[in-house]
Amino acid sequence: MKEVQGTQAMNREYLEGYVRKVARVADYEAFGASGCDLKKCEWWAVYIRQSLQQQSNNNRLPDYLLTCAKEARDLGVTVPLEYILYDTVTGEHLERPDMMRLRRLIAERRISGVIFPALDRLSREPLHQQIFELEATHYGIQVHYADVPSSNDPGSQFARTILAHAAKLVKLANRKNNRGGNIGRVLKGWVPAGKVPYGYKYRKEVDPASGRTIRAWWEVNDLDPTGNPIWESEAWVVVQIFNWIGVEGKSTYWVALELNKLGIKPKDSEVWSPAKISFIVKRHCYTGKHAYNTANYVPNPHRPMGDITGEIKRTLRRPKPQDEHVPFTVPALVPEWLWHKANDTMKERASAKTKTQGTIEALFRCRVFCPRCGRRMTIRRDGQYHKYPKLVYYICTSGSEPWNPNRCGSRYIPLQWLDDLGWNSIANLLRHPALVLAQQQQVSQQDVELERQLRLFEWQIREAERRIARIQQDWEGESNIYTAEEARARILEQRQRIERAKAEKAKLEALLKRLKEDTTDSERIRQTLEEIRDRNLNQATFEEKRRIVELLDIKVYPWEERYGAQLTCAIQLESLSHQSISIASPKL
Numbered sequence: 001m002k003e004v005q006g007t008q009a010m011n012r013e014y015l016e017g018y019v020r021k022v023a024r025v026a027d028y029e030a031f032g033a034s035g036c037d038l039k040k041c042e043w044w045a046v047y048i049r050q051s052l053q054q055q056s057n058n059n060r061l062p063d064y065l066l067t068c069a070k071e072a073r074d075l076g077v078t079v080p081l082e083y084i085l086y087d088t089v090t091g092e093h094l095e096r097p098d099m100m101r102l103r104r105l106i107a108e109r110r111i112s113g114v115i116f117p118a119l120d121r122l123s124r125e126p127l128h129q130q131i132f133e134l135e136a137t138h139y140g141i142q143v144h145y146a147d148v149p150s151s152n153d154p155g156s157q158f159a160r161t162i163l164a165h166a167a168k169l170v171k172l173a174n175r176k177n178n179r180g181g182n183i184g185r186v187l188k189g190w191v192p193a194g195k196v197p198y199g200y201k202y203r204k205e206v207d208p209a210s211g212r213t214i215r216a217w218w219e220v221n222d223l224d225p226t227g228n229p230i231w232e233s234e235a236w237v238v239v240q241i242f243n244w245i246g247v248e249g250k251s252t253y254w255v256a257l258e259l260n261k262l263g264i265k266p267k268d269s270e271v272w273s274p275a276k277i278s279f280i281v282k283r284h285c286y287t288g289k290h291a292y293n294t295a296n297y298v299p300n301p302h303r304p305m306g307d308i309t310g311e312i313k314r315t316l317r318r319p320k321p322q323d324e325h326v327p328f329t330v331p332a333l334v335p336e337w338l339w340h341k342a343n344d345t346m347k348e349r350a351s352a353k354t355k356t357q358g359t360i361e362a363l364f365r366c367r368v369f370c371p372r373c374g375r376r377m378t379i380r381r382d383g384q385y386h387k388y389p390k391l392v393y394y395i396c397t398s399g400s401e402p403w404n405p406n407r408c409g410s411r412y413i414p415l416q417w418l419d420d421l422g423w424n425s426i427a428n429l430l431r432h433p434a435l436v437l438a439q440q441q442q443v444s445q446q447d448v449e450l451e452r453q454l455r456l457f458e459w460q461i462r463e464a465e466r467r468i469a470r471i472q473q474d475w476e477g478e479s480n481i482y483t484a485e486e487a488r489a490r491i492l493e494q495r496q497r498i499e500r501a502k503a504e505k506a507k508l509e510a511l512l513k514r515l516k517e518d519t520t521d522s523e524r525i526r527q528t529l530e531e532i533r534d535r536n537l538n539q540a541t542f543e544e545k546r547r548i549v550e551l552l553d554i555k556v557y558p559w560e561e562r563y564g565a566q567l568t569c570a571i572q573l574e575s576l577s578h579q580s581i582s583i584a585s586p587k588l
Helices: 012-026 053-057 060-075 097-107 126-138 154-187 234-247 252-261 274-282 336-357 415-430 434-476 484-532 542-552
Strands: 031-033 044-049 084-087 113-116 142-145 200-206 213-220 289-292 295-299 314-319 326-329 377-381 392-396 555-558 564-568 573-577
Touching: 012 031, 012 060, 012 084, 031 060, 044 060, 044 097, 060 084, 060 113, 084 097, 097 126, 126 142, 126 154, 154 289, 154 326, 234 252, 234 274, 234 336, 252 274, 274 336, 392 415, 415 542, 415 555, 415 564, 434 484
Parallel strands: 044 084, 044 113, 113 142
Antiparallel strands: 200 213, 289 326, 295 314, 377 392, 555 564, 564 573
């Protein structure tokens, strides 16, 4: 079997090689078996997780696999090779590729059980661990841990919850220790460990006897013998970006295109974009002055949380107090005055663009979707030599990125054409407020039916509880109608019915709540329609139109044939078309 060397990423070939080796060591051929009929549901799965891709190169992965192989041997179960699942994603959430696949296998009852080498390989969040176990129990899938009790009795569940909280504390302690260790490195005159900015490379001196780091520093990437950046090296690119923007007054858009023409690639991506250029210009470390522990990223509270087991991305950068900053020095690439000049130039260009062009009045801003890729379409003015300064388009977000090799090929859609076409249809719709009343009546009928189904599930729950009490009474009584095993099986069957009824009841309650909210929205829409019923909608102001569009939750889906669009709203679905109008650009 080949060994993983250096920093080569773990792939399926290496993983299968490890599986074959641990199966021989454990003397259990049913671990990683090939040729299993996956249509059957008698197989077991194995799930292993490591937080980082680099960790797949150490000895923990074979150890995890060997532990799972021994557990499968003791349980006497077969684990197909296809059901050995492995992720290199953090344990803070369950939104991992193979974890989501495992949850689908459980929901579809395609496996009988799953083996974890350790509790923290499932998750380091107690809530997520409990949700996963609840799903497995609901679908009748057995969960087996190699290091903790796996039973579903209250004592075992409590023990696992405590250990999951301990794993979370370990995660927080590791994060705190990592930050404290980097602060200590800086105070000793070193640089913090981790990813270095573009244009630098990390260097360290190691004691050959003990293997301990003696010192660490950043070097410029790369310099010639005279101390100048080598042509097209990272350092050369950084210096050129500051000269282009700070001295020549070029835009970030122009710089990105120029670097892509030269064939120079940035780190961790294939092409340059204006956002990458702006990020480099704003970094103060290129002046030789840098600091550690200056900011952190937090979740955006204005975005919906979504699935509580999914990843909550930290997208907002929040600065830390000045007294928490730990400054250090690095080799300078640009002087202080050039850094300020380049940043001032970017700010001036942004403010000048806003002042001269102003905000574009778009009726369906953020409500138009690309007919090819389905992304939201953004708004652009004609920018090619300003030949058509009054020409404004809806354009796909990726289509407006010429530096993106995977951009969408969708063409421009004139803003005024689509806004007029959409508003005419909305105006025709608003002249019939009875449509909203009909929708309210339909929602009311749905409410009645849902409430009836809720009462039915509540009756099923009460009936099952009554039967459980009667079975227990018959078993404990002198009549001995049931044996212990029969009573246990009948009680388990009734409890499963209760769980199913409670789950369906929760779904109906959520649906009923949403319908009642829709009813409130419909009433608000109806009142608005009554206010504007007798008005000439064609004379409405732009703000009034925007308010109506938001109230009706309008979304526009242009046709790829480019002669019409489809409009959706809170009331109904309507198609728009205008055969005599072409939306092709006058430039094309």
